[in-house]
Amino acid sequence: MYLLGCDIGSSSIKASIVNSESGLTQASDFYPKEEAPIKAIKPGWAEQNPDDWWEYLKIAIAGAIRQANIRGEDIKAIGISYQMHGLVLVDKQLKVLRPSIIWCDSRAVPYGEQAFRAIGEEHCLSHLLNSPGNFTAAKLAWVKENEPRLFDSVCKLMLPGDFIAMRLTGEANTTVSGLSEGIFWDFKENRVSDEVMKYFGFDAELIPAIRPTFGLQGELLESVASELGLKKGTPVTYRAGDQPNNALSLNVLHPGEIAATAGTSGVVYGVNGKVNYDTRSRVNTFAHVNYAAGQPRLGVLLCINGVGILNSWVKRNVAPEGIGYEALNDLAASVAIGSEGLSILPFGNGAERMLENKETACSVHGINFNIHDRRHIARAAQEGIVFSFRYGMEIMDEMGIDSRVIRAGNANMFLSPLFREALAGVTGSVIELYDTNGAVGAAKGAGIGAGIYTSPAEAFASLKKIQVVEPDALLADAYYDAYINWKNFIIQSINN
Secondary structure (H helix, E strand, C coil), X not given: CEEEEEEECCCCEEEEEEECCCCCEEEEEEECCCCCCCECCCCCCCEEXXXXXXXXXXXXXXXXXXXXXXXXXHEEEEEEEECCCCEEEECCCCXXXXXXXXXXXXXXXXHHHHHHHHHCHHHHHHHHCCCCCCCHHHHHXXXXXXXXXXXXXXXXXXXXXXXXXXXXXXCCEECHHHHHHCCCEECCCCEECXXXXXXXXXXXXXXXXXXXXXXXXXXXXHHHHXXXXXXXXXXXEEEEXXXXXXXXXXXXXXXXXXXXXXXXXXXXXXEECCCCCCCCCCCEEEECCCCECCECCEEEEEEECCCHHHHHHHHHHCXXXXXXXXXXXXXXXXXXXXXXXXXXXXXXXXXXXXXXXXXXXXXXXXXXXXXXXXXXXXXXXXXXXXXXXXXXXXXXXXXXXXXXXXXXXXXXXXXXXHHHHHHHHHHCCEEEEECCCHHHHHHHHHHHHCCCCCCHHHHCCCCCEEEEECCCHHHHHHHHHHHHHHHHHHHHHHHC
8 A cells, every 4th residue: 555745846846655554665756857947037036837837746646656666546645745835826617827926936025014014013923923924815915916807817826735636636725734824824713814814805715625734635536547547536635835744754743843954945944832923023933734723733934045046056157067966065065164254145036034024135245366266155155054044043042942953854955964064063953864755744644644544653653864963062163153254244234
């Protein structure tokens, strides 16, 4: 018996097949093999076509089934992980009306800021746990004002995972966790926020039906099952945003536990057991996958947009032509901690919540033409990413999130020894790396939702820890000094 997990990322779409009995991954595939395009028609914009995600997913699922050498009918449940905060709009025929405005698109910042003031800062923070900011509700407000004829044709608003579930099952629905990440959920009233809907002028009918994160969310249509090589009626039994799902895949479910990712963007995600928020909305609080009104489990999310995307930019534009990431890491590691005074602020991928939704752009500081070369830039880029993690984690510490141990999948930037050493060194945290990914987590989430596993503990009993990185006390002072130098530049940037 097998489980299928689908991970709808902005760089690629992944599919993993898990043997439900052993808990081991049978096969994984992804598409496209190069990074999926993000359209930026104007500065600060970022869009993708939802129908492209669907086409990519079909290819990834076919590849995973082929690798696993199993029959499609042996897959008993499907789970979905997806890029958070995106906006997908469909008409009455459930057809996509426009490209998705994805997570790193900054155009809606003014709409969120106006709502924050108009609804009231105290109300937003105590009920929504966030400012409306640049999240899904604010993105929809931008469409309403700038594309009114298209807005009039909208039947349902969705997050990217809602759209994929709809394509699989023909049903438009969502989850409390999803609504909270879109800043539609009122945690005090335990319902969709009347204040948000009223302020923006959104009809309640735009919100799809609410389904549990774990549980039946629809069954595979016959036409889709035939197209995918799966069985008609296969249930979709789990859905969550990529960061709550990443935490699930690392078995991070309880207060005080922390998960991290470092892909296109970087995230530190801590679980809080009480309702709390950052008064300046520099980090954000959403319903975790195991949230319940009577037992709050809230994910406190620190997001840095410019992480892997900065490292890939350096590889393409600064490093020697044709170099791979492993060689790029070696190049960076050939320079001492602190990059001989060179600092990079990695904020070149849209407005940064950690900087109170400012769009400061990436910047290089302290460059000396007689000292610095591409090696220093390669190291300063990775250090700048790591230092931005520490800067944000200081905010999380103020909220009572202890970061002594960070769990992460052995992927993306965590494949870099320098990145791991620097993150441990500057935060003082132990880094635990596990053999898992978002699609595997979604597959196991499907197993929990289908009742195949009786608990998350059973689902993740096979989770394999593959490496532990301890902070090196001998390097702590050097990393601290380099961080303070970097931090001075960020403070200057914010104040200008």
